[in-house]
Amino acid sequence: MTIKTIATTPFDDQKPGTSGLRKRVSVFAQPNYVENFVQALFDSLEGFEGKTLVIGGDGRYFNDVAIQRAIKIASANGFGRVLVGRGGILSTPGASHVIRHHGAFGGIVLSASHNPGGPEGDFGIKYNVGNGGPAPERITDAVFARTKAITAYRIADVPDVDLGQVGIQQSGDMVVEIIDPVADYAALMETLFDFDAIRAMFASGFSMRFDAMHAVTGPYATEIIEKRLGAPTGTVINGTPLPDFGGGHPDPNLVYARDLYELMMGPDAPDFGAASDGDGDRNLIIGRGRFVTPSDSLAILAANAHLAPGYARGIAGIARSMPTSAAADRVAEKLGIEMHETPTGWKFFGNLLDAGRVTICGEESAGTGSDHVREKDGLWAVLLWLNILAVRKEGVDEIVRGHWAEYGRNYYTRHDYEEVDAEAANALVDDLRARLPGLVGQTLDGREVAYADDFAYTDPVDGSTSAKQGIRIGFSDGARIVLRLSGTGTVGATLRLYLERYEPADGDHELETQAALDDLVQLADRLVGIRRGTGRDAPSVIT
Ligand code: G6P
Numbered sequence: 001m002t003i004k005t006i007a008t009t010p011f012d013d014q015k016p017g018t019s020g021l022r023k024r025v026s027v028f029a030q031p032n033y034v035e036n037f038v039q040a041l042f043d044s045l046e047g048f049e050g051k052t053l054v055i056g057g058d059g060r061y062f063n064d065v066a067i068q069r070a071i072k073i074a075s076a077n078g079f080g081r082v083l084v085g086r087g088g089i090l091s092t093p094g095a096s097h098v099i100r101h102h103g104a105f106g107g108i109v110l111s112a113s114h115n116p117g118g119p120e121g122d123f124g125i126k127y128n129v130g131n132g133g134p135a136p137e138r139i140t141d142a143v144f145a146r147t148k149a150i151t152a153y154r155i156a157d158v159p160d161v162d163l164g165q166v167g168i169q170q171s172g173d174m175v176v177e178i179i180d181p182v183a184d185y186a187a188l189m190e191t192l193f194d195f196d197a198i199r200a201m202f203a204s205g206f207s208m209r210f211d212a213m214h215a216v217t218g219p220y221a222t223e224i225i226e227k228r229l230g231a232p233t234g235t236v237i238n239g240t241p242l243p244d245f246g247g248g249h250p251d252p253n254l255v256y257a258r259d260l261y262e263l264m265m266g267p268d269a270p271d272f273g274a275a276s277d278g279d280g281d282r283n284l285i286i287g288r289g290r291f292v293t294p295s296d297s298l299a300i301l302a303a304n305a306h307l308a309p310g311y312a313r314g315i316a317g318i319a320r321s322m323p324t325s326a327a328a329d330r331v332a333e334k335l336g337i338e339m340h341e342t343p344t345g346w347k348f349f350g351n352l353l354d355a356g357r358v359t360i361c362g363e364e365s366a367g368t369g370s371d372h373v374r375e376k377d378g379l380w381a382v383l384l385w386l387n388i389l390a391v392r393k394e395g396v397d398e399i400v401r402g403h404w405a406e407y408g409r410n411y412y413t414r415h416d417y418e419e420v421d422a423e424a425a426n427a428l429v430d431d432l433r434a435r436l437p438g439l440v441g442q443t444l445d446g447r448e449v450a451y452a453d454d455f456a457y458t459d460p461v462d463g464s465t466s467a468k469q470g471i472r473i474g475f476s477d478g479a480r481i482v483l484r485l486s487g488t489g490t491v492g493a494t495l496r497l498y499l500e501r502y503e504p505a506d507g508d509h510e511l512e513t514q515a516a517l518d519d520l521v522q523l524a525d526r527l528v529g530i531r532r533g534t535g536r537d538a539p540s541v542i543t
């Protein structure tokens with residue numbers, strides 16, 4: 001085999017964000033852009049000679065191009081084998097499982113998650129380590145440093161592999177095995193959930209709509225929900241992955257999954273509605289007439305997980321990202337288990353999961369998952385909900401209200417200001433940070449500030465620290481204002497404002513969310529000055 005060494009020059013913008021390197025397709029399409037990044041990645045890893053690498057993505061535009069290049073560079077750098085999902089497809093949780101199940105050295109996941117795809121859309125490359133989870137910062141920092149110094153990459157001078165056929169091929173000296181993207185994952189789900197009980201529920205007329213948003217979960221949901229669980233054909237909609245997601249925005253929130261939301265709030269609503277995002281790690285859960293916020297979903301899943309066979313022995317602990325509401329904390333308290341608050345980004349859950357200190361994790365950004373893989377998992381959340389519904393024989397709305405009646409309700413909303421001027425956004429955050437020490441102890445609009453800080457995290461397992469993870473202003477009545485800059489945007493900056501207040505178990509749980517939080521919205525606006533600082537009158541997205 002011929003291995004070519006190609007001279008190259010560094011790009012200065014290859015810094016991985018919250019979830020890998022994410023840019024417009026036009027950026028990735030520049031000559032050597034993918035090659036530089038993949039070579040910089042391999043240069044930052046040690047000991048993979050002869051080992052297995054997993055490669056797959058969410059099927060978006062450029063997926064196949066990037067995969068063929070990554071395979072040839074992996075071959076030239078000495079990997080022994082790569083496992084690739086047929087058609088280049090692997091959902092993010094699916095890839096995490098394949099890495100773990102096959103004992104791979106690591107994996108490359110090609111995805112820009114919930115961002116739009118197509119020639120004008122976004123693309124992304126993320127590296128996951130041998131535990132199946134996103135690479136820790138120590139690795140992503142090393143990759144970034146390497147991208148700034150790279151002078152050459154190595155690539156096998158061999159033909160493309162055929163991604164369409166399951167089976168074994170060669171790429172130079174390296175074995176390429178094309179695998180069924182769904183099989184291993186579906187088998188794992190069968191070990192966690194009571195498929196018989198869910199099948200019986202569907203057989204007795206339970207109705208559901210799952211919107212795959214023309215993204216990667218289509219084949220997974222069709223196989224599991226329709227084929228294995230017996231839901232009628234048509235339960236899964238938009239089930240064929242398309243390179244541009246059918247022109248849609250594959251983010252399962254109330255803005256981009258509007259049709260599903262309207263169906264679920266209307267007279268013809270099925271019993272259960274759900275959706276997942278571009279790469280299959282996020283979830284949206286809506287019962288008939290009842291949207292379940294991701295923060296509430298985490299709390300409810302944690303409180304009921306023991307009803308599923310995979311968690312029948314109980315859960316060890318719960319972790320949530322800092323901006324996620326404190327609803328799950330109340331469940332952990334009641335169960336007498338560990339509760340952890342981590343920075344935004346699934347990678348921060350990895351050590352806690354590996355150490356067996358937590359079993360279930362979740363984020364306000366529509367991610368929930370468990371120790372079965374090391375990524376959040378959209379379909380897993382849907383299946384756990386189905387398992388709970390099948391056992392409790394109650395509707396989603398009943399379960400949610402019952403939860404509030406027992407634990408109280410954390411009213412919660414997130415206001416996003418997208419694509420604002422990066423300098424203005426940074427200035428706002430810096431300015432607020434400087435004023436934090438003076439806020440503690442003050443009473444603002446009748447609420448006493450209990451703490452005001454810039455969240456810093458020390459990992460209890462390896463002692464690593466992460467500073468400046470978002471500003472928190474907490475009040476003595478349990479209300480919170482959180483402000484942080486998104487780490488996943490591709491253009492300008494996105495400011496996220498998170499608002500929360502607690503209503504006790506015997507309080508009023510029937511308020512409209514925005515109305516319930518209106519006084520905090522006003523206070524936050526005065527404190528932070530987002531409107532003044534960005535020139536925006538209103539958030540671009542409210543969830
Ligand atoms: C990705 C990560 C999540 C994170 C989310 C929001 O989906 O996998 O862990 O919560 O991005 O990140 P952002 O920095 O945009 O708020």
Ligand code: ZN
Nearest residue numbers: 113114279281
């Ligand atoms: Zn995603």
